[in-house]
Amino acid sequence: AQSVTQPDIHITVSEGASLELRCNYSYGATPYLFWYVQSPGQGLQLLLKYFSGDTLVQGIKGFEAEFKRSQSSFNLRKPSVHWSDAAEYFCAVMYTGTASKLTFGTGTRLQVTL
């Protein structure tokens, strides 16, 4: 069964510092990969997605992610974090032929200190 692992439950970074949130998926086929962000009390907003092609994808709000098949990873990065980036981040995976069902990781809560 497809699964997604986000090993970091909680991360704290200083404003202006770089950020990397880890995501690993498990399955043999080529996945479709997503990163979503959830601000407190809000729904989920898509940051970026990877379907095929260039393994480095750019998203909204200055985020990027790199798909590494050899490591089964899709880590999210941002060069300089802003206080408004404090939120919960979810990695998700989808496979073709599954009615576009998403499997989510358990999330990483990002705290930004000033």
Add this chain to the structure above:
Amino acid sequence: NAGVTQTPKFQVLKTGQSMTLQCAQDMNHNSMYWYRQDPGMGLRLIYYSASEGTTDKGEVPNGYNVSRLNKREFSLRLESAAPSQTSVYFCASSPRTESYEQYFGPGTRLTVT
């Protein structure tokens, strides 16, 4: 465009009561989904509807039923609420053609006492 809307935003139920969570989308999407979100567990799929007229179980369907009323609307029903169903419920929709992105509603926070 409202996107995906959900009603109600908040609800408190007593054990054994029933209720229906409503979801509607105005993006002409084919597929719709219901998730629940619990602390430390991410989002888990309850039921989904790949297209109008079809529904299927997801990862955690027990205690729930769904109805795809038409292409726009997908409701989730709790027939006899239990405290274990206290959660935040999200509805999502996806076109499933050209783009597999799912668009989420704002959520319904349900407490069962």
